[in-house]
Amino acid sequence: MTFSQFRDCLDQEVLGGKPSLFGLRLLKALWSTNLGRQAVLRLRLAQLLTHYRCRYLAQRQLVRLAMRFGLYAEPTSAIGRGLRLPHPTSIVIGKGLRIGKRCQLYQQVSLGAAPRDHDGLMPRIGDDVTVYPGAKFVGEGRVGDRVIVGANAVVTKPFGDDVVVAGIPARAIRRVGPGDRLGSVRT
Known part of the structure; x- marks a missing residue:
């Protein structure tokens, strides 16, 4: 930087x-x-x-x-502009990750390091993403743009854009419309 x-x-x-x-x-x-x-x-x-x-x-x-x-972060990870940490406790940002613009991470979020066989920076979180408390990203877990990750979700696989993911293991539970704001969700 x-x-x-x-x-x-x-x-x-x-x-x-x-x-x-x-x-x-x-x-x-x-x-x-x-x-x-x-x-x-x-x-x-x-x-x-x-x-x-x-x-x-x-x-x-x-x-x-x-x-x-209690915030552990790898300084070489690429973190986009507009990062917000409303409750910056117990957050882990692993090595070799790319976090998009205007992301919001709540407390106890863990973003695991990129897999060892991956070259360069691995995108973990896209742009305009909100990750609620306790969410974990491990293995190949990553999300696209305009995604809401529910509390205590364990993201172990890739998800696309405009979705709400939740659960253990995480699954897409709703789609977010292109005209919707991040907080309002369509069923």
Whole structure:
């Protein structure tokens, strides 16, 4: 993640699209009471430091994430703009994953690492996806764009776009219409 990508991500995720006084507002967010913003800021900072080969400083940010939130993330995973962590506790983001834009991950979500025989980054989550508490992605489990993953779902196989998945193992239970907003679902 380059500095311009870092700044673009934080403008949207942490600062709410208000780029004025960028540095001061980031310091305020780092010490604010909004834990979701703190976690995203520290994760993005670890990604930036990893990109510029400041491994020690990146590792310090990752340790703070782990100690404060229980959030374990691989900084080399590709995470799209607009990540939201409303309750950033006990979240695991494995190695070699690609997470789409405007995703929302709730507490206790585990995104398993990419399979060993997979080259490059493996898409685990598409764009505009909401993953509710306790959901797990293992093996070949992945979802497309505009998907809602129910609480405690165990996703072990690929799913396409515009669906709601739930259950153990997860299965598509509803389709989301193209005109629907993410929260409203059609049966």
